[in-house]
Amino acid sequence: MNMQTLVDTKELTKRYPGVLALNSVDFDLKSGEVHVLFGENGAGKSTLISMLAGANNPSSGKITLEGNDVQFHNVADAQEKGIYTVFQEFSLIPTLTVAQNIFLGWEPRKGPFLDHGTMRCRSVEMLKELGFDIESSAIVARLSRAQQQMVEITKAFHGDLKVLILDEPTASLTDKEVDHLFDFVLSLKARGVGIIYISHRIQEFSRIADRVTVLRDGAKIGTVDMTDTDDGALIEMMTGRAIDEIYPKIAHNPGAEVLDVRDLKTVGISDATFSLKAGEVLGVAGLVGSGKSRLFRTVMGLTTRLGGTVELCGKDISQATTAEIIRSGMYYLSPDRKEEGLDLAKTSDDNLSVNLVMGDKLPSSSCFVDWKSVSAEIAKISKHVELQDSYRRKPVSQLSGGNQQKVLFGKCFGQNAEVYIFDEPTVGVDMGTRAALYLLIKELAEAGKAVIVISSDLPEVMNLAHRLLVLAHGHITAELSGNEMTEEQVLKFFFDETGAKQ
Structure with a gap:
């Protein structure tokens, strides 16, 4: 099968003050393939897809789409050109219905009025085609996170879809829902759509990937065919360490x-x-x-x-x-750090202090909290879980998933x-x-x-x-x-x- 190159980047670079987030990366995506981006947090994956999605502009380098140089002014511009991204953080409006969210920005009209009937009917068809069992009239806020993920994915299927970028798409899905998603991805491949797939779940790659590109510290380490590699080799490329380490x-x-x-x-x-x-x-x-x-x-x-x-x-x-x-x-670390484990609006220090104040690790001889001892213990715990000092006073919502998880682990050291x-x-x-x-x-x-x-x-x-x-x-x-x-x-x-x- 002759696979046309859909997207091609040459020496794509993104600089921020004091930070080189992406360093001269060459990347290409062909029609009818799933190309995985693999790397640790901070490797440059999100930076790369943000530029392909139109959410960010490169500092240097170029992007071509079907052989033509392109510059995306915004996300809507990229979507009009056939590139749609399902980001890890949802862009849904919780007070609207499923149908209204799916057609947000694509609303059909009857004269000057929105055609809600058409939206509902077409939403039912789209959800059924994807195999997602969701009522189009349901309010998004009342859906589970997995169902919200399905709605976000469904939004991608408007217009002439050439490239679909999926950022951690299976993080909130059950095994059955993952199977539905993968089946649909395979049907997209058969239609010639190119899929850029980001995931930490390396066990998924053998099921879905054609090629894998590994990034580390903003640079491209290499691109390999999935048939020619294995989990151990990919992990060593990503971390610089063998899997047994x-x-x-x-x-x-x-x-x-x-x-x-x-x-x-x-x-x-x-x-x-x-x-x-x-x-x-x-x-x-x-x-x-x-x-x-x-x-x-x-x-x-x-x-x-x-x-x-x-x-x-x-x-x-x-x-x-x-x-x-x-x-x-007994200590319990919840699988949902955002809903149950952490107060996202508070700093890392604030989150770590809760267990210390409420627990029995620090000696207490009065009804007053010894904040000096609490502060000293927080510093020890932060160092222990390798949480950088610069992150400690930031709201947890601004930290990467990995650093949020370090804070969550740190809380377990706040009590006996x-x-x-x-x-x-x-x-x-x-x-x-x-x-x-x-x-x-x-x-x-x-x-x-x-x-x-x-x-x-x-x-x-x-x-x-x-x-x-x-x-x-x-x-x-x-x-x-x-x-x-x-x-x-x-x-x-x-x-x-x-x-x-x-």
Whole structure:
């Protein structure tokens, strides 16, 4: 198949005062291909796509579209020329309906009035074609984040689409929704549309990518055909380190039992039984919707328990509130840092201070807060999680996903706990930041703390865990350890029909 070059950049460069964000990058996209941009946070991926999307202007270099030099004045200009971008941060208006958002800027009219009937009908057709089960009349604010992502993607399919740029498109989607998206991407490829795909989920590349371009520190490291490379080679290109340097070896010296869960039940979870010892890392794996997060939210008292018992260090906490469970010595890191984990309007220091003030780590002899001690401890924690001093007084909303996650991890060092539950601890962060966070998990476990890692990233849990629980449809289908923890063995228990307890 003769694939035409759709987009071509030559020596594309972007300078900010004191920062070279993109350094002389050559990049090309062909019709009917998925070209992945891969790199750590700050590598230049967002800078590159912002210029292709019309949201930013290059300092030097040029962009050609179908062989013609182009300059985009704004995002609408790029869209008119056939380039549409679905950014990681949504551009939806929450008070409008799905149909109104899909046709925002493309509204059909009847004379001087908006034709809402046509908008609704065409929105229904577009959503159905994509396989997205959403009501066109629904108010966007009432949709889940995954559904909002689907609406954002649907907005792209107006006019003569030549290039679709997807920035972390599957971050909020279930496995079934990811399958729908990939099926549609394949249909776009068949029509000759070129797709630029940005994701930290390296396991997706073998399913979707034709070529991968790796950026590091604003420069292009190289472009490879997906058929000629593997995960290890891509990670080494991205980080400059071999994959076995990413996952640390965590010593296994289990101590006394600290957590004992017996026959735990809640909506979607049946008779879950397991235990955890000090100095142990327990991995928890399963497909999206398997119940792996719900199980531990129930342990934390965040979801109503319908039966069973939970003991922490020999004390029954089954009836305890979440606040009481935290004070008893359990820490929970939420998978949704923006909604549950962090106060985005506050600074990193403010976020870190909450656990220190409310916790028991700092000595307290009066009803007054010793802010000098709090400030000193915040400085220690920031250094510990490798959060730069320049970021500490910025609103968390202005930090990258990786630095936000460092703040979230930092909060766990603001209190004394015996059990640390990390739910999707590296979601949306690059491999370099992951390596730093993995070392923090290693440190906790080797200091005698009990650690639970819940993750949809199978290599992550397999490389960090001493033991592994597998969940499917609300059941613990397997408990594996040692040589049993192979990818083939784990995947075998991902589905009910292969061994779930009924």
